[in-house]
Amino acid sequence: MAKYIGPIVCLLIMIMDVVAGILGIEAEIAQNKVKHLRVWIFECRDPSYQAFKLGLAAAVLLALAHTIANLLGGCVCIWSKEELHNASANKQLAAASLILSWIILVVGFSLLIIGAMANSKSRKSCGISHHRFLSIGGILCFIHGLFSVSYYVSAIATVQDQHKMNPHHPHPHPHSQGGGHA
Template sequence: MVNKGVGLFVCVIVIVLDIIAGILGVKAEAAQNQEKHLRLWLFECKEPSQEAFRLGCGAILLLIVAHVLANLLNGCTPCSQDETHKASLGRQLSLLSLFFTWVIAAVGLGLLVIGMKANHKSNASCGLSHHRFLSMGGILCFVHLLFSTFYYVTATASAH
């Protein structure tokens, strides 16, 4: 278990990193939308945006760092199924929020990577639309913030 003061400081850092990652994801979507594109149903031809690519890379990096810090924060040890059923409600909520933190981070990272890769090409491309992937990934950074904070609170409360 991490010292309470250090844990709180790291929690604030995770909050700030997730907020900045979310903002970068939304700004990357805005930069992508400023480029020329022709859209027909699910197919789209567009010019890549280097600005959207850079902002997407930044959002990915910050989400990864925030996720690693949030998971190292309390050192939650995996439990067997029997231990989980016998655990207190606080411990069960902590494990549930840890699970959701992993799921949200995985989906958010996937969306950000898809949106970023769509802007990596050096010339215009046509294919399936990657519309709103960057902004959805950015929004999931904010959701990651909520579950990471909830994880910290429940893990800290169940430890005492």
């Protein structure tokens, strides 16, 4: 049973990120349906409660997918140049995917929250236009899914490689006991 967890985790992460991306794009569509007056980069518009709910849901799903990938993937870190040069390809891929997934999480989550909060007020608001924040955040959710799955798969492969190299050492990752993962 343990060898089937990897593909299920990958599928779960991708589904959550795809749904988050769709919700972000739907939030942008809902935001664009409300009345607004625009002059250059400034606009006055009514908030869209639907866009607020969808944007917030997208941000929560993005954060949850990231948390699952990082908790179940474990910690594969490279702390020095020497360690980077001596690391396996799986470990290098895991470290690069981890860094990129964190960057995409921060940017995508920020955009989704800014877009959602722009729609949270119960009164008409005027200010700098927040167009495309929700849709760009939604698109970043799709990209985040790719890097999160890449991190999870390469982190599991790194742990399995380390276990093969040193089979008598206690195994640090609970999911890789049963053999081949994703």
